[in-house]
Amino acid sequence: MSKPLILVTNDDGITAPGLRLLIQLMNELGDVVVVAPDSPQSGMGHAITLDNTLYSKKVVIDREHGAPKEYSCSGTPADCVKLGLQELLQRKPDIVVSGINHGSNASINVIYSGTMSAAVEAGIEGIPAIGFSLCDYGWNADFTGISESVKQIVRTALKNGIPRGTVLNVNYPKYDGVPLKGAKICRQAKANWKEKFDKRTSPMGKEYYWLTGEFDLLDKGEDTDIHALNNGYASIVPTQFDLTAHYAISTLNTWNFED
Template identity: 70%
Template structure:
């Protein structure tokens, strides 16, 4: 009998998030699940880790048959603790999400969801970050369940290239309106940000970050194009940030004279 895979499940919206609960229920169909997730929302934390304060990781009892732990740290902390202190062995895959909101294009840089997946990738563990383009806490995850299961099973069956994790985003659509899955590149897009400056009753200034998302990429092979046209986007993300194409140019500089 084939051994069931060990699956580490985490997220950045916190251990009570409906997206995480949905992901857990899908993964239990595929393998043995261990959950290590933040004890509170950690959205847009990027790859932050806890170095100047203590970390707590305690069993989370929710009437479930699998193991769950609530961690006081960041999504990346959750993966580190899971691998070093909690899991009985290296997991066969790590899945992060399902995030409440998009992590397409440049959002991957800021995403706690994807940073958890990247941390797993650094450890040599196949990893996927899942996100739904709906920021509501009451978002409907039912239309994407089959897609999440299919992508995870394919990743387990075929493997994910070394040094790569998958960034998967879903359009906010009924299941019968999702046209399929496209493997894409990350769109060239960014946030144009502003700060809403206000003054508190004590006369001290404070700021709210605001802004708008601008897609500068007209290509039809991007994650933004896929999502806008009703497809699930799958972007292979590498965590070697070396700009290899620039090395030759930089070697023409007079750096050692």
């Protein structure tokens, strides 16, 4: 039987260590094509390029462990998936895998995530998709102990399929010397960011701002992604992209819009 075709992308850029590791792992499972941003695109969410040109070129980053076909793209993670599906791949991939992101995409972080938006873009097209993230924002993040888990999750998704209308949001705890305990299916924890702007002045006298903030966990449940991560497990959250609040429809139908 032919190997599965795997499209790999990310939001940290085509040279990011997390992506390079993911490519190596996916090479063991199938035929890999990479379409990734030519520069970091973290926090881009589901942005796409509409009012500018979009460029792509074939690149060779790592001859020993890289994919046979790798393309850098000037656009966002969602652009990369769109371009890959419409122009660069010869056929529809069996799965799209995004990451491994340098930083958490658990809880409310998923809303802003370019990593997960790439996966969602594939899901919209009916393609199974997974976003992988490590809760370590450093460029030299330590990916020790997660490789077999990543491969097993992708193998299982290829074997069983992913429920239509959903993609998987997988996060790993930052490595602290303790082996990963396993993986848990979770729900997204309720949380938000208490944000503020750090106002500064440049040497030229112009004011500028840095966005800062503190993560505010509002959820004490033991079935959440944050609880799993805090206790040494990978979290797997089935994430839907139908944003309809179905439970609210009956309430809204009681409203009188004529008055």
